[in-house]
Amino acid sequence: MTANPPAATTASHWPVDALPAGTRLGEFEIVALLGVGGFGVVYQAFDHSLLRFVAIKEYMPAALAVRSGGQSLRVRTAADESSFRAGLESFVGEARLLAQFDHPSLVRVFRFWQEHHTAYMVMPLYSGMTLAQARTHMRAPPSEAWMRKLLWSVASGLRVLHDSGTLHRDISPDNIFLQDSGPPVLLDLGAARHAIGDSGRHHTAVLKVNYAPIEQYSDAASDLQQGPWSDLYSLGATVHGCLCNDAPLPATLRSIRDRMVPFSRVARTVHKQFGVEYSPNFVRTISRCLALHPQKRPQSIEEFLQALEMTSAPADLEHFDFRAELGSNWVEPADKDAPGVAASVIDLSALSQPLHSAPEPVRRAIVVAPAGPDGAELPAAAEGMAFAETVVQDWNETAFAQTRDASQAAERPPARSQRMDAGTARAERRALAAGGVAGAAIRSARGPGRWLAWVATTLLVLVLAAFLWQRGQAPKPPRTPEHEILTEAPEPPPAPLQAQAPQAAPEDEAPAEEAAAEPTPPPAPAAPRPRAQARKVVEEPPPAPAPPPAPVPVAVLPEPRPAPEPAPRRVAGPEEACASSNFLARPMCIHQQCQQPALAGHPTCVAERQRREEEARRRQMYSQ
Numbered sequence: 001m002t003a004n005p006p007a008a009t010t011a012s013h014w015p016v017d018a019l020p021a022g023t024r025l026g027e028f029e030i031v032a033l034l035g036v037g038g039f040g041v042v043y044q045a046f047d048h049s050l051l052r053f054v055a056i057k058e059y060m061p062a063a064l065a066v067r068s069g070g071q072s073l074r075v076r077t078a079a080d081e082s083s084f085r086a087g088l089e090s091f092v093g094e095a096r097l098l099a100q101f102d103h104p105s106l107v108r109v110f111r112f113w114q115e116h117h118t119a120y121m122v123m124p125l126y127s128g129m130t131l132a133q134a135r136t137h138m139r140a141p142p143s144e145a146w147m148r149k150l151l152w153s154v155a156s157g158l159r160v161l162h163d164s165g166t167l168h169r170d171i172s173p174d175n176i177f178l179q180d181s182g183p184p185v186l187l188d189l190g191a192a193r194h195a196i197g198d199s200g201r202h203h204t205a206v207l208k209v210n211y212a213p214i215e216q217y218s219d220a221a222s223d224l225q226q227g228p229w230s231d232l233y234s235l236g237a238t239v240h241g242c243l244c245n246d247a248p249l250p251a252t253l254r255s256i257r258d259r260m261v262p263f264s265r266v267a268r269t270v271h272k273q274f275g276v277e278y279s280p281n282f283v284r285t286i287s288r289c290l291a292l293h294p295q296k297r298p299q300s301i302e303e304f305l306q307a308l309e310m311t312s313a314p315a316d317l318e319h320f321d322f323r324a325e326l327g328s329n330w331v332e333p334a335d336k337d338a339p340g341v342a343a344s345v346i347d348l349s350a351l352s353q354p355l356h357s358a359p360e361p362v363r364r365a366i367v368v369a370p371a372g373p374d375g376a377e378l379p380a381a382a383e384g385m386a387f388a389e390t391v392v393q394d395w396n397e398t399a400f401a402q403t404r405d406a407s408q409a410a411e412r413p414p415a416r417s418q419r420m421d422a423g424t425a426r427a428e429r430r431a432l433a434a435g436g437v438a439g440a441a442i443r444s445a446r447g448p449g450r451w452l453a454w455v456a457t458t459l460l461v462l463v464l465a466a467f468l469w470q471r472g473q474a475p476k477p478p479r480t481p482e483h484e485i486l487t488e489a490p491e492p493p494p495a496p497l498q499a500q501a502p503q504a505a506p507e508d509e510a511p512a513e514e515a516a517a518e519p520t521p522p523p524a525p526a527a528p529r530p531r532a533q534a535r536k537v538v539e540e541p542p543p544a545p546a547p548p549p550a551p552v553p554v555a556v557l558p559e560p561r562p563a564p565e566p567a568p569r570r571v572a573g574p575e576e577a578c579a580s581s582n583f584l585a586r587p588m589c590i591h592q593q594c595q596q597p598a599l600a601g602h603p604t605c606v607a608e609r610q611r612r613e614e615e616a617r618r619r620q621m622y623s624q
Ligand SMILES: Nc1ncnc2c1ncn2[C@@H]1O[C@H](COP(=O)(O)OP(=O)(O)OP(=O)(O)O)[C@@H](O)[C@H]1O
Pocket: 034, 035, 036, 037, 038, 039, 040, 041, 042, 055, 057, 107, 123, 124, 125, 126, 127, 129, 130, 174, 175, 187, 188, 190, 193
């Protein structure tokens, strides 16, 4: 269905390089701005000749070109010229290709032309929204029947492309357009972005990394060939992301250590948390699409549809009303902040909880994955024993994973904003561990030993309480979303394929639980100090405002001896630490290195942080 719907972009949000409303391009008049991508701008326009609204996409790779007054584009630097040209040629090639097809699930191209040192593509103006946008208005993941309509449409559009020898290479929730009424449509092939990427060899700049299969990062000569299976990976990733309401882990990270939540587990969790059930056959097929190795995926659209046992189009697909078929799962934008409305993610940690026990607002937060070393799902018995928490982090939309121990897994994770900072959490865990061990020591002691154990325990608990109190008083660094995301990931996940420079274990991280678990040695001046951590606690009593009346044991403590100044540890710079990482692993390695407080001010880390902030700003600007 085509119509004239979208609200015009307000003047204050109109990007500098977009053509202003009222601009004439032949018989077309720009009316509103529909979207701005990294490689093009899409306008709503009025066709004065055929008296209808259309959509016009203008080739506009913002990184390479600027508006040079009037409607023309100017390449930013001479060095960008060849990339700009390659993108322009591919843009025109894509328009020419799409103009040949007339399929309800492939965007139609009415006409295209080159002018003003750029090119334009005229399309029907679809009414609706992208899958990415629609997902934010759902209370729960969509049903299998709903997903099958989407999959059939996308797959049949892909089949037309594949039959003509073309791969889409850009399937993602941003590129699947849900019409108000009618089959979902594949919006664009991203040809320009790929041509520019190929010429510049900046893979991550041109790939939607959460949806691109591993072979899209490799060179043509590589063993990993692209084919229909590549688009099927992206389609599988789109389904995974749609159920989780969170982008899946990039294939590059998965290839280093696969900690993506297996789709079967996602499906089980969605069933438990939302009561939405997916058939084994559906789950199996999407899982196959998500295989890292191309040969393990369905090799063609035919094979994919057969695996789904879909031999004909779902009933009434031509009138598919995506909102109506979501029923009460759909939330009108006006009610978007209502309780129970879809939020970022699903909570896989709640797998063991019955559906009804999940409080309404929590039913929506996710992502905890089983930490099978090779991505294999943990056996059922191991569920609840070890989890990897998947946290999306915004460097080139890459994600990181971390493990949580069984004791944490037993509880629902608090909302991110409610999480305490990692240091406090760790200290509290240590205190709990210390208390537990001391309690056990008291219970097992007898006679005078019991009294001594009491005194030692009281002292230990007081010192720990004062230590915690002091931590609570210390000024805390400003909290940023990034800070919250990374607080519980003290160590980067091990990456077997990624050669990392060995890092000295930070002394502060000495396992306090172990220290506390050891029987407290009797206070004798000559006794060797067992652990740096224990020494620190005893020698630096915190300045509590009203120190509790300390019993005798304080007096029998040894006189503190000045500790020798520890030699400053040399911390390898990020480049040095990542020197042996290959080009796939290197960005992640550098990012991980930069999480070390010692490297926060390193120029590479500062540059990386600035780049991510800039990227986030740009995204936010475009999404307005
Ligand atoms: N024919 C159309 N009808 C209505 N809206 C459209 C149409 N084509 C694109 N849009 C809107 O414009 C937005 C950007 O479109 P598109 O994804 O094709 O741009 P792009 O420049 O290729 O972006 P990117 O390269 O980042 O994917 C879409 O998300 C959609 O909301």
